[in-house]
Amino acid sequence: MTFYEISNSKLLYGLVIIGLLYILGFAAIFLKRSYKRCVELGIDRSTVNDVIKSSLAFTLVPSIAIVIGFFSLSAVMGIPWPWWRLSVLGSVGYELMAADLASKGMSYANVAAMAEANDPQVFSVIMIVMTIGILGGFLVLLPFGKKMTTGLMAAREKKDSTWGIVMSSCFMLTLASVFLPVMIFGDAVSAATLFTSALITLLMTLLIKQFKIHWLSNFVLAVTLLLSMIASVGWQALLG
Amino acid sequence: MKEKKETVILDDYTNWVHRFGRIGALIAILYMVFIPIAIALAYDSFPPLSAILKGGIGVMALFIPIGISEVISYTPILGSASYLTFLTGNILNLKLPCVLNALKLAKADQNTPEGDAIATVAVAASSILTMLIIALGVLLLVPLQPLFQTAFVKSATSYMLPALFGGMFLGILGPEQGSFRIKNKLLIMIVPVVIVSITVITGILISGLEGVAILLMLPIAIGIARILWKKGIVQVVTNEVKED
Incomplete structure (x- = not known):
């Protein structure tokens, strides 16, 4: 079996569908019990129903962006695995980063080159790495979630707790501090694509503010990703 | 007074929601780990530990601290909806705004019983819809898959990350x-x-x-x-x- 055959195998489809049905059931039980809880606490059913309607309406648009991310990932990693990853635990940005880091760690130029090698063991490595890498949060949430939800808010309200907010931001700032120079100084096409992406986001943000087309905000990530990927093909022809 | 407050916070629902969240999430995590192992064993493609370490060190170095920092940062806002939120992902772009919107609509504050319950309603509804939309995307992708195997698309996907x-x-x-x-x-x-x-x-x-x-x-x-x-x-x- 090759990378492509395993990544679209019936067994993987089956395992993913079973897992998704489990998560769907988990969410449905949460919905039912929390709805009942709201009513018990004296919140009007109409208010709870409005929250559900509003949540569904809000979810619809960002979900389309997730589907576009799924289309991108499935081009190199088959259908079931990105379906699973983007439905459970992941997000488009994280999955792309994880796949890219893992492929580079295994000495491939990028995810596409890794898939091109068609090595079944590489697909297993990617699945294992993407799974373990994203589980870090649960190391804290499972043992401490209950204590945190009943006590952490009070701690954050203390004056000196602003350090917690600053420290939390350090992870994302460090991520940017490493990837920006690597992309800018490492490869001309990467740099051009990066700047194209930033420019598209900036232009869309200005358009949204100028013409007050707020619904477009939900599409910024998806449109930027698609247009910048298309632009990268042009940049490869020019600079590659 | 402190004892009374504890009783209010740790009532039957709160105890249930955390127990159900913990056990349910733990089962899901074990299943997540089971899938790659089952596939690798079924197709005789289990990689050597060195390959997993080589491919995984960067991912783990990056995502484990980020994952931990996200839980610490967002759990106070998400409340007991955290279990479902972190399990279904897309936190910043989807679940967190959804919770804030729900709290505003219900005029509830987080870390109150009302706020906690309404946040869970919002996250659960949002999670179910997202999963259904992605499933729809899968159905649409199958007939479109040949398009994603073209040289143009493969070339474009090489630069997904900077994009x-x-x-x-x-x-x-x-x-x-x-x-x-x-x-x-x-x-x-x-x-x-x-x-x-x-x-x-x-x-x-x-x-x-x-x-x-x-x-x-x-x-x-x-x-x-x-x-x-x-x-x-x-x-x-x-x-x-x-x-x-």
Whole structure:
């Protein structure tokens, strides 16, 4: 079996569908019990129903962006695995980063080159790495979630707790501090694509503010990703 | 008084929601780990430990601290909806705004029984819909898959990461849109950016070692942030709430 055959195998489809049905059931039980809880606490059913309607309406648009991310990932990693990853635990940005880091760690130029090698063991490595890498949060949430939800808010309200907010931001700032120079100084096409992406986001943000087309905000990530990927093909022809 | 407060917080529902969340999430995690192992064993493609470490060190170095920091940062807002939120992902772009919207609509505050319950309703409804939409995307993709195997698409997917990062980094580097923003936060980045730039230009940091670089730069960034925060140069400022 090759990378492509395993990544679209019936067994993987089956395992993913079973897992998704489990998560769907988990969410449905949460919905039912929390709805009942709201009513018990004296919140009007109409208010709870409005929250559900509003949540569904809000979810619809960002979900389309997730589907576009799924289309991108499935081009190199088959259908079931990105379906699973983007439905459970992941997000488009994280999955792309994880796949890219893992492929580079295994000495491939990028995810596409890794898939091109068609090595079944590489697909297993990617699945294992993407799974373990994203589980870090649960190391804290499972043992401490209950204590945190009943006590952490009070701690954050203390004056000196602003350090917690600053420290939390350090992870994302460090991520940017490493990837920006690597992309800018490492490869001309990467740099051009990066700047194209930033420019598209900036232009869309200005358009949204100028013409007050707020619904477009939900599409910024998806449109930027698609247009910048298309632009990268042009940049490869020019600079590659 | 303290005893009474504890009784109110830890009532039957709260005990249930945390027990159900913990056990349900644990089963899901075990299943997540089971899938790659089952596939590798079924297709005789189990990789050597060295390959997993080689491919995984960067991912783990990056995502494990990020995952932990996200739980610490967002759990106070999400409440008991955290179990479902972290299990279904897409936190910043979907679940967190959804919870804030629900609290606003229900005129409830987080860390109250009402706020906690309404946040869970919102996250659960949102999670179910997202999963259904992605499933719909899968159905639409099957007939479209030949298109995704073309040279153009493969070429474009090679540069997915910078295509996403340019826009994403604008969001990270710009002012926060939530209830607070961090003044002068870009100062924290100066030293790490200079060090990484030098190592990239001189060829010390090659592609594939980004994860290691993050692990090395993280204590430097946190140390600098701590000094700047103590000196009052980096400050957490409350954002003004804009009414619609």
